[in-house]
Amino acid sequence: MKRIGVLTSGGDSPGMNAAVRAVVRKAIYHDVEVYGVFHGYAGLIEGQIEKLELGSVGDIIHRGGTKLYTARCPEFKTIEGQKKGIEQLKKHGIEGLVVIGGDGSYMGAKKLTEHGFPCVGVPGTIDNDIPGTDFTIGFDTALNTVIDAIDKIRDTATSHERTYVIEVMGRHAGDIALWSGLAGGAETILIPEVNYDMDDVVARLNRGHDRGKKHSIIIVAEGVGSGVEFGKKIEEATSLETRVSVLGHIQRGGSPTAFDRVLASRLGAFAVELILQGKGGRCVGIQSNQLVDHDILEILDRKHTVDQSMYQLSQELSI
Known part of the structure; x- marks a missing residue:
């Protein structure tokens, strides 16, 4: 294999640039040309494809977002859209593709592999x-952004003796x-994977207030519902002064942490190794600090779960 492509798709995440950099430099190290596909699968269909050199990915390892853009x-x-993408791949002589993104991006990689173009997926999404x-x-970067916000909000919550509801990203996870x-010491955490009891949430707040607690932090994943609406329910049920902060897209941006830069570098380089071996329909990951790869179909068929023991711990520590 002498020519591969790389694209980023779906929601951007800090560390995507580090992954693109790793793909380009690992491939060039092995005397393989690399072409960047701009604006994800939309750019693939439209032929927004350019050759990338070593200098093309210089000075991007510390930058959030994605140099290749996404859409x-x-x-x-x-089928028609996939055929258009395949025509562009053939036109540029690309023999394999590294796709960086989430499950939607993986589905596109699966389809291309079925059409005879080996693709390897790299997990790039803040939702984990x-x-x-x-x-x-x-x-990791998004997590630290949220923790920083929680710490700042807690200062205000303490000063004004208020309850704060903080809505974070996570439609399905x-x-x-x-x-x-857990890291921010929240009194209550609401996530899509676990049903919550409003009476229990209210009881927790009242118990804390009765023992002299002056403020509380409640974290709500967006997949559970609107943080604003939940805040109204809390105030009505407890009569405690309640404020709501919706963190929104601030969670996607920012310079990636050292952890994310290293993770992206390892996974991007590993994806190139698989592509150069002619392996398609795979996706890479890390388990127990070891690089692993799986059949992309297997991963798409599996359902993401959270660590229930961590959720239980959060309940125990927030009594």
Whole structure:
């Protein structure tokens, strides 16, 4: 194999640039040309493809977002869209593709592999919701962004003796909420994977207030519901002054942590190794600090789960 491509797709995550850098430099080290596909699968269909050199990925390891840009592309879900992408790959002589993104990106990689183009998926998403890997690229950075916000909000909550509801990202996965809530000492954590009892939440707040506690922090994953609406319910049920902070897309940005830079570098380079061996339909990950790869179909068929023991611990420590 003498020419491969790399693209980023779906939501951006800190560390994607480090992964792109690793793919390009690992490939060039092995005398393989690398072409960057800009704007994800939409750019693939439109032929937004350029050759990348060593200097093309210089000075990006510390930058958030993605140099290759990203976009959603419903058209690529169709056979017609996939055929257009394949035509562009053939036109540029690309023999294999590294796809950096989440489960939607993996589905595109699976389709291309079925059409005869070996693809390897690299898990890039802040939600940490890809099975087969302990961590995804960007999760650690997003987690630290949330923790920093919680610490700052707690200062205000303490000063004004208020209850604060903080809504974090996680439509289908509660990892950001669970990890940040445990690290930030939240009194209550609500995640999509676990049903909550409003009476229990209210009882916790009242118990704390009765023993002299002046403020509380509640972390709500967006997949559970609106933090604003939940804050209204809390105030009505407890009569405690309640404020709501929705962190939103601030969680996606920022310079990646050292952990995410190293993780992205390792996974990006490992993906190139698999591609150069002609292996397609695979996705890479890290488990117990060891690099692993799985059949992409197996991963797409599996459901992400949170660590229930961590959730239980958060309950025990927030009595």
